[in-house]
Amino acid sequence: MGGKHARFSPSAAGRRLNCPPSLTLEEQFLDEESEYAAEGSAGHALAEHLIKKHLKQRSNRPTSAYYTDELIEAVDEYVSFVISEIEEAKRICNNPVFSVEQRVDASDYVDECFGTADMVVVTDKVAHIIDLKLGKGVPVYAESNPQLMIYGLGILCMAELLYDVETVRLTIFQPRLNNSSTWDISPDALKTWGEEVLKPRGAMALMGAGEFKAGSWCRFCKARNHCRARAEEFLALAKMEFRQPALLSDDEIAEVLKVSDELASWASDVYAFAQNQAIVHGKEWDGFKLVEGRSNRKYTSEDEVAEAAAAAGYTDIYKRSLVAITEMERIMGKQDFSRILGHLVYKPQGKITLVPDSHKREAINKTTAAAEFQEV
Numbered sequence: 001m002g003g004k005h006a007r008f009s010p011s012a013a014g015r016r017l018n019c020p021p022s023l024t025l026e027e028q029f030l031d032e033e034s035e036y037a038a039e040g041s042a043g044h045a046l047a048e049h050l051i052k053k054h055l056k057q058r059s060n061r062p063t064s065a066y067y068t069d070e071l072i073e074a075v076d077e078y079v080s081f082v083i084s085e086i087e088e089a090k091r092i093c094n095n096p097v098f099s100v101e102q103r104v105d106a107s108d109y110v111d112e113c114f115g116t117a118d119m120v121v122v123t124d125k126v127a128h129i130i131d132l133k134l135g136k137g138v139p140v141y142a143e144s145n146p147q148l149m150i151y152g153l154g155i156l157c158m159a160e161l162l163y164d165v166e167t168v169r170l171t172i173f174q175p176r177l178n179n180s181s182t183w184d185i186s187p188d189a190l191k192t193w194g195e196e197v198l199k200p201r202g203a204m205a206l207m208g209a210g211e212f213k214a215g216s217w218c219r220f221c222k223a224r225n226h227c228r229a230r231a232e233e234f235l236a237l238a239k240m241e242f243r244q245p246a247l248l249s250d251d252e253i254a255e256v257l258k259v260s261d262e263l264a265s266w267a268s269d270v271y272a273f274a275q276n277q278a279i280v281h282g283k284e285w286d287g288f289k290l291v292e293g294r295s296n297r298k299y300t301s302e303d304e305v306a307e308a309a310a311a312a313g314y315t316d317i318y319k320r321s322l323v324a325i326t327e328m329e330r331i332m333g334k335q336d337f338s339r340i341l342g343h344l345v346y347k348p349q350g351k352i353t354l355v356p357d358s359h360k361r362e363a364i365n366k367t368t369a370a371a372e373f374q375e376v
């Protein structure tokens with residue numbers, strides 16, 4: 001990691017391909033490293049170390065204040081998956097190639113386009129790129145994922161020097177969302193995408209050409225709070241004309257549903273930005289003021305409270321509670337946990353939610369949904 005900053009970073013490729021001038025617009029803003037990104041980097045460093053150890057390569061265990069049990073567990077899950085891929089590759093190929101945190105260069109397609117693939121496993125037939133995503137926000141899928149397709153192009157360039165690769169395999173592993181997906185594409189189809197989509201859109205992005213277009217890719221854009229195209233897209237909704245009859249039709253409600261997620265995330269971005277400006281920089285916004293939020297009463301010292309209550313004769317003041325399931329599993333280890341407590345653990349049905357058709361989860365049948373609602 002580190003080194004020169006790529007102007008066309010693969011991790012922002014979804015945004016660049018959909019909204020090419022976002023690249024030059026974002027260059028006006030300072031780099032912002034969020035807590036989430038710093039935690040993600042720490043998780044990746046630990047994964048790199050553990051995989052290198054398995055490959056008997058030199059590596060020192062990194063240290064970080066971010067290493068909670070939960071993060072370590074997520075990284076462990078990813079590392080187990082990678083190790084199973086490594087062992088399988090050894091079984092089917094005499095000379096597989098393994099590379100952790102492999103620098104990938106796709107500047108044959110777009111100038112200054114390079115990045116780092118978390119794990120690469122190359123056999124005589126398959127070039128497999130595995131990407132660890134430690135985010136807990138939105139699930140990300142491998143199919144047609146431009147970041148991984150760019151890594152695929154870069155790795156293909158190297159792998160084809162060794163083997164006649166038949167398949168480029170792209171995997172996204174997102175342990176904290178229990179989400180993992182793999183997508184295969186042929187080298188020819190990948191190169192055609194590189195020539196016909198990546199090259200022209202990438203050139204436009206570097207020049208600041210093309211049209212601004214708002215969508216789900218705005219989520220991590222540095223211009224998201226100020227962007228006029230994004231504001232116009234959402235404010236257009238507010239201009240929906242009132243027509244007769246007075247109630248919205250089913251089609252109109254479906255229109256609102258389609259954009260409601262994005263609309264909510266845009267509104268909360270702008271709100272968070274404006275609030276931060278007011279608190280940190282004293283900025284005043286017309287019609288708004290800063291107030292103190294509600295707060296709950298707290299003990300100044302638990303020890304002193306226990307002492308004072310006991311002195312007054314109140315002794316039944318403590319609650320005992322079991323440690324949470326993840327913590328219990330960590331204490332016992334997966335096998336013992338499953339042997340001793342497996343039959344005492346169940347997974348309640350998830351809350352029923354309305355999502356767009358494009359969502360990967362399978363639809364539940366309507367009778368079940370109605371029955372569930374009545375039981376609540």
Ligand code: SF4
Pocket residue numbers: 015019021022025212213214215217218221222223224227228229230
């Ligand atoms: S916020 Fe969205 S529309 Fe605006 S520049 Fe960024 S990606 Fe493009």
